[in-house]
Amino acid sequence: MMKTILFIIFTVFLCASFVPKKKRGLTFTPTFQRNIIQLDRDYYRYEDTIRFSSLKFYISNIKLHKGKSKTYCFPKRFHLIDLSNPASLRILSQKVKKSNWDSVSFTLGIDSITNSAGALGGDLDPTNGMYWTWQSGYINTKIEGFSSQCPTRKNKFQFHLGGFTFPHQTAQKATLPYAEDGEYELNFSKLFSTINLESNHTIMSPGKKAVDMTEILATCFHSKL
Amino acid sequence: MNKNLIVIVVFSLFLFAFKCMKYDGLIPLNFPAPIYNFEENPLDSNKIEIGRTLFYDPILSKDNTISCSSCHSPYNAFAHTDHDLSHGIYDSIGTRNAPALFNLAWHSSFMWDGAINHLDMQALAPINHAGEMGETTKNVVDKLNKSSIYPVLFESAFGTKEITGELMLKALTQFQLTLVSANSKYDQVKSGEKFFSSKEQNGYKLFKQNCNSCHTEPLFSSYQFANNGLPIDSTLSDYGRKRITQKTEDNMLFKIPSLRNLSYSYPYMHDGRFNKLNQVLNHYTNGIKDSPTLSLKLKKKITFSSNEKVDLIAFLKTLDDKAFVFNPKNKFPRSILLPEKD
Secondary structure (H helix, E strand, C coil): CHHHHHHHHHHHHHHHHHCCCCCEEEEEEEEECCEECCCCCEEECCCCEEEEEEEEEEEEEEEEEECCCEEEECCCCEEEEECCCHHHHEEEECCCCCCCCCEEEEEECCCHHHHCCCCCCHHHCHHHCCECCCCCCEEEEEEEEEECCCCCHHHEEEEEEECCCCCCCCCEEEEEECCCCCEEEEEHHHHHHCCCCCCCCEECCCCHHHHHHHHHHCCCEEECC | CHHHHHHHHHHHHHHHHHHHHHCCCCCCCCCCCCCCCHHHCCCCHHHHHHHHHHHHCHHHCCCCCCCHHHHCEHHHCCECCCCCCCECHHHCECCCCCCCCCCHHHCCCECCCCCECCHHHHCHHHHHCCCCCCCCHHHHHHHHHHCCCHHHHHHHHHCCCCCCHHHHHHHHHHHHHCCCCCCCHHHHHHCCCCCCCHHHHHHHHHHHHHCCCCCCCCCCCCCCEEECCCCCCCCCCCCECHHHHCCHHHCCEEECCCCCCCCCCCCECCCCCECCHHHHHHHHHHHCCCCCCECHHHCCCCCCCHHHHHHHHHHHHCCCCHHHHCCHHHCCCHHHHCCCCC
16 A cells, blocks of 8 residues: 555656756747738838838847846846747747746847857858848848838838947847746837838948837837736 | 766767867967957857858848848858948848958957947847848748747757747857868968068068057957048948947048958958058058047058058058968858758
């Protein structure tokens, strides 16, 4: 009898240790008009009809903070978030404990050392289309689409935001209050409300325009309500 | 048992020594420390061989017509002799002269305007340029993965059949790092094997007085940027480094090229405007156009007598490295790209 009980207890513990730990992490959802953006769908605004064809950005160096002393760094440093690949929106780590974190900090973009480090793989592989070829450097954020306001061929807007050298560094640090569910949105309605697409529709190289736009974009992260 | 162990140890040591010997000379004794970090991409004979194959393979271009060697030929010290501007896909003509390739581990930037900050990333520029190879990085990698030769080669060198952009670029870098030119007559004079003629000796003296501050020994370039007083070619309107930095002080600055292998790599200058060394010297004595960004070293007029020009050119020719230019290790890998059928 005793033996049987011990065996049952042992088996239960054994099974428990094989049950995968629940992965926790953060989700960065690009939204427009309060909903997750759907590529190639028309959104109607007062000033135009707008459509997104490609939306990609790098999030790096994610850290969770509690008080001044406790910090958890996500082991994978660079994450390419690509709206056409829904799995990429969720950044998971088994080690994130459900502790009462105060805040999360991260960088929107790639730091200058990594920009000068030569060929890298994974999310940083140049086949991802997020590395400029005519000059060195990562495109930190790529926003492409169409708006009836753009006086360009096929009404296209293209924002390739990058640059890592002084004085036009585009990597932006952001800190947000920790959301219990780890859900964050990147509110593109807010960004686009600051852009006059009639005159500002094409940014393809580093410079002040790219810095200005990424500075605004970095303020468009919110914990999801 | 012990005997076997000894055999294995001796064999490994032998292999190790062989490997070291093989790459002996890639960092010449008289050169400064290289800028490329070899630890991040340690040289390996299989990886070098893949790099060499990629370098000569037109698979890197959109319609499989243009390879790196189309504009960087081994017999021209990996430049494109007789072509002032580079040629590309669909008979496109570029805007700059294809530079010679050697001693690349000592360059801190690449291209005439320094647009590229790392040797690994340089190949992305010609591959993706509409007028050079007209491809996309992703498409090239897809083609390599589907090819009959590359997955096998990558597996033996990198331990994986899955070719990525990173691995392709690192392999190309490996081959390019082996393109070391350090066996010219100048180098042999420096190591005591040969002697300069009196003309060459006088030319060397003139070189040190007038040229060495930018074309610094032993690489014969500081690999910095300078405006060397060329009047602008209005058909190209190329303002050099300014395009990259967007700074007015970089207007008309171009990367200073090495003076090694000049006999093989004409025409000269970023737009290949001079065919003869004489024309180059005449530019420095009589053709300098003053401008706010002109190199301070050229503000004072340089004068050479006609005899001095002859001597200086005699010296410059001692920088030709025939052993490098005709090194069979750098040539087209016929056995891989064009294997003979039984």
